[in-house]
Amino acid sequence: MRRRDFIVIFGFAAIVQPAIVQAQGSVKRPLVGVLMPVSQAAASVWSDRLQRGLRELGYVEGRDVDIVYRYSDGDHARLPALAEDLVRLGPRVVVTGSMLSTFAVKQATETIPIICATLTDPIGFGLATTDARPGGQVTGILFTLDTLPGKQIEMALEAVSGVATLGMLVNTKNLAAQIPRRDAMAAAATLGIKPVLVDVRDADGLDAAFQVLAHAGVGLVFVLPDPLFVSERRRIAALAIEAHLPTLFALREHVQEGGLLSYGIDVSDGFRRVASFVDKILKGAKPGDLPIELPTKFELDDRFHESCQLS
Secondary structure, eight states: OOHHHHHHHHHHHHHHHHHHHHHHHTOOOOEEEEEESSOHHHHHHHHHHHHHHHHHTTOOBTTTBEEEEEEOTTOGGGHHHHHHHHHHTOOSEEEESSHHHHHHHHHHOSSSOEEEEEEOOTTTTTSOSOSSOOOSSEEEEEOOOTTHHHHHHHHHHHHSTTOOEEEEEEOTTOGGGHHHHHHHHHHHHHTTOEEEEEEOOSGGGHHHHHHHHHHTTOSEEEEOOOHHHHHTHHHHHHHHHHTTOOEEESSHHHHHTTOSEEEEEOHHHHHHHHHHHHHHHHTTOOGGGSOOBOOOOEEEEEOOOTTSOOO
16 A cells, blocks of 8 residues: 555544544433432432342443433322423333323323333223233333232231221322222221221321321221322321321331331332333333233331330
């Protein structure tokens, strides 16, 4: 090769190479949106499990994928605006932590796949045709089983004897809460226990709710699953202890903040498993072709307090 030809070729390579590197560096990583119905602090363990699940599949945040989070702090009214904000960012898939979060994202977009870590009756709510083949925009992990509230109450009655009246704390603004509420009411009737249902729609109603429950003489308070109650779990535990009311929950996060007993589906494990759905979506799968999965891990946690007068 003549020296002049070498210089020309070398010069051309010197010009092209930086352009290639620049183009490669500008490749946009796939974006995963996450809409949490609770506070950032309350959701931290769930976010950690999601990231761990992605790492197990070879995705490192900031290298292979970007993740953006939005938190509603237990305020359901904020979810639509947060969902629209996420959708504007153009994520390839959105992970949700509640049914109301799922509804909010679905209202904001008809095309972006949605994976919910806590699905409740997705067929009944029109989100799926069947569990085996959802057929639409939504898939994920089930959070409820028909027999679970009965099992939760039975386990609590083994720890707290002599319960004749069962208080139930529920947020009727949460449409998904009607499923566990229905099953809990049926279980109470089967066990011959009188239910006292108290509706709490915002944090300001918690003090009055526990006053009603204490006045009704309930022997146990079943706090049904709801993002509002998760975000206010420390306050709920304090109110229950002050009123000398033993408490039953579906999530162990409540017991970690002072609640008495929890038994239910491990939501953290659900977020870890959601990572496999994200992986499949990013590789081209459609959410309607990914079967909705049953929960596989349950957890029991309890902590008895001297301030709770148990018989």
